Amino acid sequence: MIPPAALPAQLLPSIPLLPYNLLPIVPSLSPDKHKGQTGGKLLTLGSSPEYFGAGMFAASAMLRAGGDMAHVLTLTEAAGSAIRANSKGELMVFTPEACGQQTCQDLLSRMDGVCVGPGLSRSDEAHDFASFCCDVIAATPHITSIVVDADGLFAHPSQPRPPLTCFQNDPRAILTPNIVEFRRLTSRYCPSPLDSPSAPVPAAASSLLSELGVGAIVVKGRTDHIVTPTHHVECAVNGGLKRCGGLGDVLAGVTCLFATWLRSFERGGGEGGPQLHEVLYAACAVARESSRRAFVRHGRSTSAPHVVGEVGGVCEELFPPW
Template identity: 35%
Template sequence: MSNANIEELVSKIIPPLSSDYHKGQAGRIGIIGGSKDYTGAPYFAAISALKVGGDLVHVFCTKDASQVIKAYSPELIVHPILDSASFSKEFLEHLPHLHSLVIGPGLGRETSIFDSIRDVIESAKSKDVPIVFDADALFFLNNAPEVIHSYKKAILTPNKIEFGRLYKSVTKNMAEEEYSKAEVQLLAELLGNVTILKKGSVDIISDGVDTLICNEPGSLRRCGGQGDLLCGSLGTFHYWAHRTSINSVNSLDSSLNHSMIAAFGACLLTRRCSYLAFQKFGRSSLTTNMISEIHNAFSGLFH
């Protein structure tokens, strides 16, 4: 299947702008992450989910991070409960109101939080909620890959280092330095055909059955935060792709699972944002510049 055909599938999952829609119908996204030392990552992910077109974004962070994240934007709904001893129980009250989850941006690696994350994942799976795993959530999966095994609504977004760790954890072997399509496909297959979006000079997306390459031109700049834009926008695309009201994907007789379509859309968008920002700011490009380009990138790619 050509990239043009996949772009068409992505366009089909995007809900139309309509006066008949009510607030929240285009997506209520949950971002789980944000700690004392890492407040930018959950903000970048959350604001990207909003700017792509989600209606409401909830950020579940630690108490220390909450005021900082609130100060970044009044658009975000911030819950300072991540480091609470009763986080799992408190989160369950919010879960029925969320359409998808992004776990990991700024999460940190405290054992107590990882224990709670395991409970959250199990609860989300029981509700059939699409989940994106990024950053420290991938570190958690190194020691607990079984929690997402065969969950078809899981998308993992590792960079080069994160992929190498997870590949070694699951296969007990070292991956090749550049991580081939075959290795990404193998890891996805061994994890029960979850979707892996391996970030790099080109993005490799596989569910162990199909493998896509996103080589949309991007930027020469490698500033921090671009992965947060990707995972946040993916949180919105992931919900759109799995909405039960969508029939258009099936009408195209596509063999791709919906998570693959969502992942490809988020890759395209992130790369186009990076490209547009780099054309304006060059070496000075920052993720905030990329986020400002979401509207232009989106309207240029999807019709």
């Protein structure tokens, strides 16, 4: 633990952490509600034997930030077994190998929010399965928010219909690329010169947003750029100093949860709530503050589970406990 007095400015807590009022969309807890009715039913489609942790971190972050039920849908039993063995049973894990494609399809159609891509891998088999699932997701109006991250954003040059194309012109879709994924997407979809690596991120992100017709893009990096059709905001909340793998997975999970809460509030006729860019800023702030706290506690040994472990405490300070 770094003593508070020894913290350099770049590791101090950002005050205020959240300049926007998210409280209207935070579901109130009640003994009259059933599981899934408050925090929502969330699912991460991803993970693979090599990257099983990524889908697990995203799904665990959904739970820790306030989701009721977090599922992982992954192609292989090898990845599914690894997640079951490492997640203390808090995640519900489904694979087509164990339960068949029809069960996977039924599961997807019951979800409120999904996150596609963390740890998915780029194998043809994983992408074919993801495309099958993304068709189901795209055709399920009950699903209110769709976060596409990591390998969900990847397209083999020869691939006729990569997963992302299922969500073109779908305002429920929120893309959360890192800078490498973002530049890859702009070079595929944006007109020159916005496809150039030196093009300013906000302009290129706006162009990508309108080319793809999605609801929002969050470009992660030293500052996170959040772009919707009407707004561009930057989140520069202090994060930890160690860039261990898995921090983007945490952000993807929290983003999916908060966007689902927003849509549930709107569908319930709520008025006066925050706008999408404010909710996405909140997700970035929670992920970055969680990574800062983990780093202050664990320094160079910080790893993704430490960051996941901080998400609950950060959200607890931002939102009322009931």
